[in-house]
Amino acid sequence: MIGSLDSNTPEGDIQGLWEQHKFDMKLVNPNNKRKFTVIVVGTGLAGASAAASMAELGYNVKAFTFHDSPRRAHSIAAQGGINAAKNYQNDGDSVYRLFYDTVKGGDYRSRESNVHRLAEVSVNIIDQATAQGVPFARDYGGLLDNRSFGGAQVSRTFYARGQTGQQLLLGAYSALMRQVDAGTVELHTRSEMLDLVTENDRAVGIITRDVLTGEITSHGAHAVVLATGGYGNVYYLSTNAMMCNATAAWRAHRKGALFANPCYTQIHPTCIPASDEFQSKLTLMSESLRNDGRIWVPKAFDDERPARDIPEGERDYYLERKYPAFGNLVPRDVASRNAKTVVDEGRGVGPLKNGVYLDFSDAIARDGEDTIRAKYGNLFQMYERITGEDPYKVPMRIYPATHYTMGGLWVDYHLMSNLPGLFVIGEANFSDHGANRLGASALMQGLADGYFVLPYTIGNFLADKLAEPVPDTAGVAFVEANQGVQQQIDHWLNVNGTKSVDYYHRELGKLVWNYIGMARNKNGLEKAISEITALEEEFRANVRVLGSADGLNQSLEKVQRVADFFELGRLMARDALTREESCGGHFREESQTEEGEALRDDDNYSHAAAWEWTGEGNEPIRHIEELQFDYVALTQRSYK
């Protein structure tokens, strides 16, 4: 049983808190660092930056990824940009403003101390990345350029054409490879973590499977860091890369790590709608398109006419109509929910009636096609490649899709989970974004955690453990975990059912999307729990995994991830059910203002909910961490 959840935030004024705490934390002397072995699972932005930085300090680092190269992590796909409170534009930005915006953007469901630290170190990230050679956009004077993003009132977003994620990851990956070359990081590619090993509730190592040979191996360490990304693929269709999954975090959860706020998921309003049942993933179209595109659907139900034949008076520019002040630029969750409403009403557009128009004809008439091409040319091209339609001539069709997960393993101020020795960074933890993440803040958080927070806090944990040897993988805990993984694999290969893993993943995704998607209610959430459970039983009895365990077997890899998604999906429903308020990405239909906006209940739900695993088939236990707001004033959002 876990006691009350203490964030271990030090006392003091938030503005000097992290500086002071860096001084107060225990240090490991440079010569002693090499006596410690640290495992880092995941080599995306968070993991690569952490592994490189810790290795530079002198720790013995073992880094693991199931990809063939660290450069392939999902972080590579981020397009838009990364925030930092540099105030290079002299437009009034500051650490405090970034902190304030992030807490507010998260709908007052994040921990103030963590967010302030994030805003503080954001400036160092830009320095670090630039020095590594990350080619951020520059102006003609050769200085760094910024843009405003996601409704922020200042220009604080740094970007690198449409590939900010790739360029930042190449920076972190090159720093990591420098350490591999120096022999300070032992890099294990194509190695998938399938269990966390604990001894007396402390994390002591992991079990991995080599996906090429099938070999199962135990690895011991003084500390384990998970940087394994988010769980958006529980919805099956999402903007996440195909291999993103929750397995590492979920297996740690089953070993005792608390999973916090699983119901906080972000649905991005501007994605290309699915075209058929076999759609494998959804593609994000940058949010910046909403600056010039106008969103509309026909006023009439089941209007079959092509967009251009629908006269102006028969179109419903519903965002402009409902939110005259913000119009098409309302926040992500508001734009998404309104799109769902019109599509559910039967006013959706496109062959499957599953989208809304994003129309550039007015902008083209006003600014000329060349101006629009200069701004969005690459996005229009991407759209045309996927849909076969030319957005200069016919309006784009868009629809919301799952994009990011704010929930994740619970961590304290030191980014350590409730299990001593288990640290969680990047999208895999629950920390900084509350109930909604602002655009361009995930890259910032992953790199803040990896470069500038974890390398300090891990020292504080390790400092008094000098006498401890690297845990022996011949120990009982390792042997049992290793056998458990082996048994699971044998089990899946022997079900011999009739349907593919993808079939069940797709069906699960539909349940999660319908009941735990953009709008949730009690009835639906209760159904989600029972229907997920029923489908899971069928999956366990009837899935078909062909081939063997001793070589590359993609179905075998997937089946284990999908099994974990079933359990996680159920927990999301439970979490959403018990949070009887609307906040950020979590919209409970029972809790809305008269105008249909999300209505928070600060008296009863101003906390993070962290769930404890109590065994298969048992009800999980809900723990809470009370959130305290000493600096940011809680307000109700309004975009009218």
Next chain:
Amino acid sequence: MDQVISLTLKVWRQNGPDDAGAFQTYQAEGISQDASFLEMLDIVNERLIEEGTEPITFESDCREGICGTCGLMINGKAHGPELGTATCQLHMRKFNDGDHITIEPWRAVSFPVIKDLAVERTPLDLIIEAGGYISVPTGSAPDANLTPVPKEAADMAFDAAACIGCGACVAACPNSAAQLFTSAKLNHLNLLPQGQAERWQRAENMVETMEMYFGTCTNHGECHEACPKEISLDFIAFMNRDYVKAKIKNRKLAGQR
């Protein structure tokens, strides 16, 4: 809106690195032209599983043309017929009903086949490990705006940095040379002011590591044709120039030590 088409696929199947491998023919009936090429393979795989046949192994991840994981030889062309397009971005509307499509893995000595269409591309990482970085330990960086970078230099470095590490250039090259990849990676850093301190050492180390694993460039230009990011052949010329200079400079530098 779009048509449904049927295709005959000739797919390379190889059950592990040591298996000899052979082509197998599959009928892909009723494929929507809205599907991407990889979704077409997903559908074929789903049907194979139903029949009890092991699905075709191929790799992909982001399916947005940026992670560089996917890569197939489609009718003998790396990443298929469409210029500047990675396999995952290719859609079936580029094909016609009744087409025969041959699908093979990347063919290159340094990219051994793991299974079916999946290959191992580790030597690309080894080239980065050899010097594809700027040595700047975390925390030691000066303010980012301390060194202005002329826009032209920044833009050109970016053109090189756009490489997604897919290896199509190697697969397309008759000599399995990795000049386009290596030059993209090298020039990204060598063109920036930040990259100058290690410029010559980097050139020597990366080029020589490349030569340990890959073939010799004889200026065919097939690599550029196949490249989904349309990396310019000019970078290869820049790399050759830097390498020659590096040999001289590094010798001088060594003499000063």
